[in-house]
Amino acid sequence: xxxxRLLAALRWYLRELTGENAYGxxxxxxxxTPLLSRREFERARxxxxxxxxxxxxx
Amino acid sequence: MITPPALRARVxxxxxxxxxxxAVAGAIGWGxxxxxxxxNVSAVWLLVAALGSYAIAYRxxxxxxxxxxxxxxxxxxxxxxxxxxxxxxxxTDRRVLLGHHFAAIAGAGPLVGPxxxxxxxxxxxxxxxxxxVIFAGAVQDMVVLFISMRRDGRSLGQLARDEIGPxxxxxxxxxxxxxxxxxxxxxxxxxxxxxxxxxxxxxxIAMTIPIxxxxxxxxxxxxxxxxIETSVIGVxxxxxxxxxxxxxxxxxxxxxxxxxxxxxxxxxVGYGFIASVLPVWMLLAPRDYLSTFMKIGTVALLAVGVxxxxxxxxxxxxxxxxxxxxxxxxxxxxxxxxxITIACGALSGFHALIASGTTPKMxxxxxxxxxxxxxxxxxxxFVAMMALIAACILDPGLYYAMNAPAGVLGTTAQSAAAxxxxxxxxxxxxxxxxxxxxxxxxxxxxRTGGAxxxxxxxxxxxxRVLGGSSLKAFWYxxxxxFEALFILTTVDAGTRVGRFMLQxxxxxxxxPLHRVSWKPGLWATSAAVVIAWGYFLYTGVTNPLGGINQxxxxxxxxxxxxxxxxxxxxxxxxxxxxxxxxxxxxxxxLAWDAAVTLTASWQKVFSTDPRMGFFAQRARxxxxxxxxxxxxxxxxxxxxxxxxxxxxxxxxxxxxFAILVVVVIGNAAWVCLRALRSPGPTPTTExxxxxxxxxxxxGLIPTxxxxxxxxxxxxxxxx
Numbered sequence: 167x168x169x170x171r172l173l174a175a176l177r178w179y180l181r182e183l184t185g186e187n188a189y190g191x192x193x194x195x196x197x198x199t200p201l202l203s204r205r206e207f208e209r210a211r212x213x214x215x216x217x218x219x220x221x222x223x224x
Numbered sequence: 225m226i227t228p229p230a231l232r233a234r235v236x237x238x239x240x241x242x243x244x245x246x247a248v249a250g251a252i253g254w255g256x257x258x259x260x261x262x263x264n265v266s267a268v269w270l271l272v273a274a275l276g277s278y279a280i281a282y283r284x285x286x287x288x289x290x291x292x293x294x295x296x297x298x299x300x301x302x303x304x305x306x307x308x309x310x311x312x313x314x315x316t317d318r319r320v321l322l323g324h325h326f327a328a329i330a331g332a333g334p335l336v337g338p339x340x341x342x343x344x345x346x347x348x349x350x351x352x353x354x355x356x357v358i359f360a361g362a363v364q365d366m367v368v369l370f371i372s373m374r375r376d377g378r379s380l381g382q383l384a385r386d387e388i389g390p391x392x393x394x395x396x397x398x399x400x401x402x403x404x405x406x407x408x409x410x411x412x413x414x415x416x417x418x419x420x421x422x423x424x425x426x427x428x429i430a431m432t433i434p435i436x437x438x439x440x441x442x443x444x445x446x447x448x449x450x451x452i453e454t455s456v457i458g459v460x461x462x463x464x465x466x467x468x469x470x471x472x473x474x475x476x477x478x479x480x481x482x483x484x485x486x487x488x489x490x491x492x493v494g495y496g497f498i499a500s501v502l503p504v505w506m507l508l509a510p511r512d513y514l515s516t517f518m519k520i521g522t523v524a525l526l527a528v529g530v531x532x533x534x535x536x537x538x539x540x541x542x543x544x545x546x547x548x549x550x551x552x553x554x555x556x557x558x559x560x561x562x563x564i565t566i567a568c569g570a571l572s573g574f575h576a577l578i579a580s581g582t583t584p585k586m587x588x589x590x591x592x593x594x595x596x597x598x599x600x601x602x603x604x605x606f607v608a609m610m611a612l613i614a615a616c617i618l619d620p621g622l623y624y625a626m627n628a629p630a631g632v633l634g635t636t637a638q639s640a641a642a643x644x645x646x647x648x649x650x651x652x653x654x655x656x657x658x659x660x661x662x663x664x665x666x667x668x669x670x671r672t673g674g675a676x677x678x679x680x681x682x683x684x685x686x687x688r689v690l691g692g693s694s695l696k697a698f699w700y701x702x703x704x705x706f707e708a709l710f711i712l713t714t715v716d717a718g719t720r721v722g723r724f725m726l727q728x729x730x731x732x733x734x735x736p737l738h739r740v741s742w743k744p745g746l747w748a749t750s751a752a753v754v755i756a757w758g759y760f761l762y763t764g765v766t767n768p769l770g771g772i773n774q775x776x777x778x779x780x781x782x783x784x785x786x787x788x789x790x791x792x793x794x795x796x797x798x799x800x801x802x803x804x805x806x807x808x809x810x811x812x813x814l815a816w817d818a819a820v821t822l823t824a825s826w827q828k829v830f831s832t833d834p835r836m837g838f839f840a841q842r843a844r845x846x847x848x849x850x851x852x853x854x855x856x857x858x859x860x861x862x863x864x865x866x867x868x869x870x871x872x873x874x875x876x877x878x879x880x881f882a883i884l885v886v887v888v889i890g891n892a893a894w895v896c897l898r899a900l901r902s903p904g905p906t907p908t909t910e911x912x913x914x915x916x917x918x919x920x921x922x923g924l925i926p927t928x929x930x931x932x933x934x935x936x937x938x939x940x941x942x943x
Contacts, residue, residue, distance in 0.1 A: 179319065179320070179323075180452050181452065182317060182320040183323045183324070183516075184452055185451060186449060186450065186451050186452060188449070189449055204448050205448045207448075207449070208443075208444075208448035208449040209444075212503070212509065214311050215504050215509065216503055216504050216505075218312070218582075220328055220578070220581060220582050220717065221328070221574075221578060221581060221718070221721045222331060222713060222714045222717040222718065223328060223329045223575060223577075223714070
């Protein structure tokens, strides 16, 4: 694997892990319909997280 | 798809050669550990034995369980595919989900337990971590993940109720809550012991709060959703805060950040309350990103450090404390207490909560339970091996001077050196003072809880690779930060989860509490949870007998008890679904775990040795109190009272935990027996079969055939 491909893979992984890609995916899925702005979308996402705190182990 | 015979044969030959090589390497690692006694065993051999064993177990045992026992079926749609709502249920790339799952299961536990268990030598800990994870811990995680996945991602409590009955379900639910309280108290105690009287550590940990708040607002207000950029800034600020700690320590601010353990308890309890009622975007979410990156980065760094520095183990393979049971760090012999002390990393019941929480709702393919459930736990086990190595490369004299209770060691380097030589090891007061000075701490005497020991070990390894002795203090505080950071995340998240459980349970009695958004109810339940763990934390900090010494066994028993419940549920499901033949896969680890937990509880409750049995301890101190005497290490009647109350509470809890296990196992045995005797098949609790449309590889690296399938389906995200 070339360094540039490795870097691209790492970037893809980190973006997926942190949920940065979520908006892009949402925009892709809802193409053609009126979209939420990035800000509105991220707020809605954190609101969902609020009452779904995952447990963290020891 | 038909593979040409020639191709198949070639692949097989190569795979046979590779796996034979792996097996031989692992066997050599074990051979060195088994045969070398006395002199210079390199820590690299521990890694070789561990990695070789993990690879073999993952390749063969985990695959066997998946195919024969669980009978995973990739034609069957997972809940993520069937119920995809973009919120809870979401098919997630296996590599990404492995990252999430690992971040959720691995915390401070695998770092603390092995350090304490180093009292028995490196061999018992190593064997239990490796053998335990292969046959118990990883099996539990994978099987629970599978069972929950087949049932729309139901939680452990719901599974216990569905499979065993209302009594088993209620016992499981209560156990989960009680364990969480003890867990939070013990983890918070580790932080208190690491930060007490350390202005450098206290300053840099305190700085994580403004850093996380800044990140929260940055993400919310300025750059919504740009998590990577925010995390990079956060990590940079964090490293800056660690470096700045060295400056604060020498400045006039040092007094402000030099806190007593009692003051730290108040800070932590206050923090836990406020953090858990704030919206997650402010503190919890950014903190979570920070701790995930720090965790993965530091573990990778440590693995590289051990390989490059190749430190030599200084601890004996098996110490005398393993036979006598009179070790100062925790009382009790090798069986059962090594298996109680090392929970996370070998077998951790807590993981069953995560394996039956969010992970099963996000898995794409049934066969991926092997990578995520089994593989994720192997990764945690590897972290535990790192911690064990970091503790075992320390000079034993220093190890005991740091880890025996303050009541044994006294407060000065002289008294500690004398106490250590009394234990049969040696360290001069000057060496002890120098070791503290090298990491810029006032003292290392009685810095129990594992974190400071691990930090000294890590600074030893890191400074050999990078920076030499000049950076030792930085690395020490880096390690303290690394551990404290995710303990605080656990305290925040754990308090929230405890609150949800309390709201849920009490909401059945009094309706308004059910409403998650009702502020007074939210505050009251949060306060109740915080006060509960705060109580144990406070008794741990003030206990003259040493909080870690008294509470850690209780935490281990609680965690292994939860594992017993999870394994019982798993065994019951196997028996009820007509797989009695394979039930040993979970029944054998269950039998072992029950033996360990019940023996430990029995000794903790009924032992007549006051160092071991909580009630014997209580009797000894309350008798003395009645005669107006004060027994060391207590200094006055107040201390004596504290010991009497603590031993009573701890003893009752140990007994209660044991009774809960017996109730759950007994109930499950009856359910299994009834299922075996009933003439027809037991009705299944699985969700109905739906044909899967998704195409996704099972393992980390797609096979040639999976690549072809992916190409045909035209989907493969990312790389």
